[in-house]
Amino acid sequence: MSKFDFSDPELIPEGIKEWIQVKSNIQLSLPDSIIMGKVLQVEFSDSEIFLLExxxxxxxxxxxxxxxxxxxxxKSGNGPGEYAQIDFFLLRESSILIYDRSQQKFIDYQKKDFSSFEESKTMDYFMGGIGGFVGDGLFLVSDSEMQENLYKGYGFSNGDISQIDYSVENPGYIEAFLPQSISENGAEKWLVQSFSEKVFRITLDSLMLIRQIDFGSKKIPDEVASLSDAYELYEVIDQGAYYFAVHNLIWREDLVGFNFFNETIDNLNFGLIQNGKAYRFSIDSDLKELFLKPIAVRKGLFHTVLLPGEYDEEAIELLNLTEVDDEKPILVSYTIGQ
Structure with missing residues (x-):
């Protein structure tokens, strides 16, 4: 198995502007009647952009x-076709599937106007997933517990949400899952398994191991895979200086970039491997906060949404914008590298 070597990264202590390669920025014409909250998820169809806020x-x-x-x-509420919360959503060919964990249900709305819907109750719990497979197939991650200290783990559906085939997994790998553990580069979709830092290609019915992020002596001990109790996990983390939980993986011909935690979950870093060299960025400035914590990797790019009040003249200069409505959010798509 090939590995991405991140065992001895060089710390880049200062500016980030020369590393950010903006590919596009779109000012979103949000109506004044809508106040956008924090954007949790972004997905793209051929003609539209979908933001969960x-x-x-x-x-x-x-x-x-x-x-x-x-x-x-x-459609907030507790009635038919209504949700108490949206934990995540999946795009399908002609519909959008949202998951409400509190009510243990999926709601499948017609994409064109959300006027018609179909509900599916589920006994299992889910943490995230991705759609876009042939035949409206779905990949889901479930933290529903089974016997013998295992979770249902990774689920594969051919489109019927009531028919999910599971690949059971150790609890630690699932408990550490983040929505950003899944990345997408057009036709290819990847899952980075937290703690093992293995990179899998997601197919319609299985996961295919293709790479691994090598943290060298910073790799967290394998015993965390079996842990389901957060206190036990923190005890292991406190015993060493580990890197762990790779997410927001971008993998292009010329570079590999990702987020990871450095020693604690309060210390998020950004890692880059380019031209055989590894670099580490701490996130310790306003500009780094905006661009080194992307919302998602889709279409082979990082994506973030800058809300009104978050971006200043430095950010506007980086985006090379000449006309800006500072009351509207900006969707930025970019890579990081030199």
Whole structure:
């Protein structure tokens, strides 16, 4: 198995501007009547952009690829076709599937106007996933417990949410899963398994091991895979200076980039491997906060949304924007490297 060597990264202590390669920025024409909260998820169809935002009530905002506002999925409640929360959503060919963990249900809305829907109750619990497979297939991550200290783990569905085939997994790997553990580069979708830092290609019915991030002596002990108790995990983390939980993986011909935790979950770092060299960035400035903590990796790029009040003249200069409505959010797509 090939590895990405991150055993001895060089710390880059200062500026980040020369490392950020902006590919596109789109000012989103959000109506004044909508106050956007923190953006938790971003997905793309061929013609539209879908953002899950956590305002006073969670909603999904839909924009054209030019930033034009199209519509909003906002059906908060406990009745049919309503959700108490949106934990994540999956795009399908003609619909959008949202998951409400508190009510243990999926709701499949027609994508064009959200007017019709189909609900599916589930006994299992889920933490995230991704769609976009042939035949509306789905990949899901479940933290539902089984006997013998195992979780249901990784689920594969051919489109029928009531028919999920599971590949059971150790609890530690699942408990450490983040939505950003899944990345997408067009046709290819990857899962980075936290703690093992193994990179899997996600297919319609299985995971294929293809790489591993090598942290060398910083690798967290293998025993964490069997831990389901957070206190036990913190005890292991406190015993050493470990790197762990790779997410937001971008893998292009010329570079590999990712987020990871450095010693504690309060110390998020960014890692880069380019031209055979490994670099580590601490996140210790406003600009780094904006660009070294992307929302997601989709279409082979990092994506983040800069909300009004978050971006200043330095950020605007980096984006090379000449006209800016500072009351509108900006969707930025970019890579990091030299």
């Amino acid at each position: 956590s305002g006073m009530n969670a909603s999904i905002l839909v924009f054209g690829r030019d930033g034009t506002f199209k519509r909003r999925l906002f």
